[in-house]
Amino acid sequence: MALAMKASLGSAQxxxxxxxxxxxxxxxxxxxxxxRASRIQNSRQMTVMAGQEYxxxxxxxxxLVLVLGFLGWTVPANIPVPAFGGSSLFGTFTQSIxxxxxxxxxxxxxxxxxxxxxxxxxxxLFTALLLGQIGVNGRKQGYW
Numbered sequence: 001m002a003l004a005m006k007a008s009l010g011s012a013q014x015x016x017x018x019x020x021x022x023x024x025x026x027x028x029x030x031x032x033x034x035x036r037a038s039r040i041q042n043s044r045q046m047t048v049m050a051g052q053e054y055x056x057x058x059x060x061x062x063x064l065v066l067v068l069g070f071l072g073w074t075v076p077a078n079i080p081v082p083a084f085g086g087s088s089l090f091g092t093f094t095q096s097i098x099x100x101x102x103x104x105x106x107x108x109x110x111x112x113x114x115x116x117x118x119x120x121x122x123x124x125l126f127t128a129l130l131l132g133q134i135g136v137n138g139r140k141q142g143y144w
Contacts, residue, residue: 060140065132073128077121089124093117 046053077090084092096114100107108114138144 060137062133062136065136066129069129069132070125072132073125077124089117089121093121
């Protein structure tokens, strides 16, 4: 990876130097073109794992998916439900965190409701993030 980055930086520098020699001293456009070209080259790099080649950016992460996935799970988790005595999952979870922080040096016991709330909230959150990532990348790649 470091070798590929050095190679792409070297190509960007050589393009930049050739633009200086060509008389484009005041312009930043050739450098921007070189940087874009090196980013395209880096996005097409392959990683070899277990004898197979995979794109090095296989995750195709999108920060908007993280924000919308977090909101897409946390907002519905704030809706009061009768199962929590008219409170919400997120509200009960944060209340449980506060109760356990009041006894700080001592951690929550194994039978505390905190553990069930922790697992429930985070399983839902990571499911929303995973499905959001699948949906966005499926749309980008033309699956639906």
